[in-house]
Amino acid sequence: MERKTKNCTIRELARYVGLSTCTVSKVLNSPDAGLSIPESTRLKVREAAKKLNYVPNVNAQRFFKRRSFVIGLLVPPQEEMGHNAFHDTHFVDILSGIEQALSTTSYNLLLLFNRPEYKLENRYEGMFSSGFLDGLLIWGAHRSEEYWKELVEVTGPRIFLTSTPDFREDEPLHYVASDYGQSADGIAGRLKAAGCRRFCWLAGKPDTSIIPQLEAGMARAGVTVEESAIRYSDYTEADGERLAAELLQDGRFDALVATAPQLARGAGRYVETHKLPVRIGCFDGQRGTRSKTDHFISALTNDFEIGSVAITRLLALIEGKTQHVQVRIPVDFA
Incomplete structure (x- = not known):
């Protein structure tokens, strides 16, 4: 059985191709910055990276792209719902849509539970401000909860799924829900x-x-x-x-x-x-x-589509391609 080659470091890769670590990092971690580098050089770096089994440094990618590539999915705790979220078939179908939409991106999904003690310490606001989360999907919001109104004021991109807190039409509340x-x-x-x-x-x-x-x-x-x-x-x-x-x-x-x-x-x-x-x-x-x-x-309801559309629109918010997400997904009848 062939022994797997040990991963090389970016310094080892740079020495192998005869370039600076800065140039190699631009090619592998920052496509936009790497455009100033000749195509032949970029190809040389990528081929060498594959040959030497180079694995990009996640922190370096985050630094260059200013992204954590983590999206949070915030759901109520089971004490509030009377059962766990996966008991709800609407939620399970939404999650399936989220999974499919994320499969073509570099983003990862982090499941978060909106427990009362987390609300008191503003845990999720901290995740946004620290750069830990790029965006947030919120499922299971209640109309009367003041906490959601506070979270809406957080600058990070966030979209409510299916249900929303009470809001005025002129408020910057983003949602994807059944019609x-x-x-x-x-x-x-x-x-x-x-x-x-x-x-x-x-x-x-x-x-x-x-x-x-x-x-x-x-x-x-x-x-x-x-x-x-x-x-x-x-x-x-x-x-x-x-x-x-x-x-x-x-x-x-x-x-x-x-x-x-x-x-x-x-x-x-x-x-x-x-x-x-x-x-x-x-x-x-x-x-x-x-x-x-x-x-x-x-x-x-078409819950799978809610999840898929929510990811597409949230990424558009993160990348600054849209400023407004209010989508109602049509229903069928039987």
């Missing part, structure tokens, strides 16, 4: 076309930015749900079934809309068991998790 307005408009419109007129809503958690988007989307379809016909809860089938019983027992409604598929499934079980003339729609489904027993219409 929940389109989702609600499409679901409410389809239910109206099927003859439904009296709507109730299992809205899930109230402290998320998708709630006002869903309200606006339903309004575009000509549907307004009264506050007395809205129930907030966790995203579980048990809550869906329990709250459907509470809302549908007196026969006031002929349509029930749910923010999450778990709520829609629980409500569907109650409707089928009691043979009620009620149609159900879901605003936030996924093609990969839709079941054959899901007898309700659903919007299908």
Whole structure:
């Protein structure tokens, strides 16, 4: 078996090609600076580097390019979510999109957990100011959290995924998210076309930015749900079934809309068991998790695309190619 050649240093490489270490470093670590060097010399250096098994120094690359080549992905801790982030299939699909988009770049992804003690010590602001992070993706933000507003003021590039803190339209908040307005408009419109007129809503958690988007989307379809016909809860089938019983027992409604598929499934079980003339729609489904027993219409988010687009736009922010990222990814329907 052939023994692997030991990596050489940049000084050894420079001696081998008969050039200064500064020239060799420019060729290998700083393509823009290396353009002033003749092409024949650059080719000579690269061929020698391959022959001698030279591995570039990461710190030297960071110095010349003024980049750490690290992107952070900030997620809530499991104590806040009630489960770990990988239990959420939306997050897993977003992460897959991030992985594919990063595979063609020199960037690495660092998973960060936004624990309460880290917020108090401003840990992630420090990562930006020290140059440890080039950019930050934020998933799982709540509308009312003041911490996010502080983080937005940090000068480093950052993009919110799916949900955002409350903000004014003139604030410099970057996001990539599903078009929940389109989702609600499409679901409410389809239910109206099927003859439904009296709507109730299992809205899930109230402290998320998708709630006002869903309200606006339903309004575009000509549907307004009264506050007395809205129930907030966790995203579980048990809550869906329990709250459907509470809302549908007196026969006031002929349509029930749910923010999450778990709520829609629980409500569907109650409707089928009691043979009620009620149609159900879901605003936030996924093609990969839709079941054959899901007898309700659903919007299908494209979470993989959210992750992929977020990386592309974040790199554009880092490189100064754009100053504004506010993207809503269209949904499908099933």
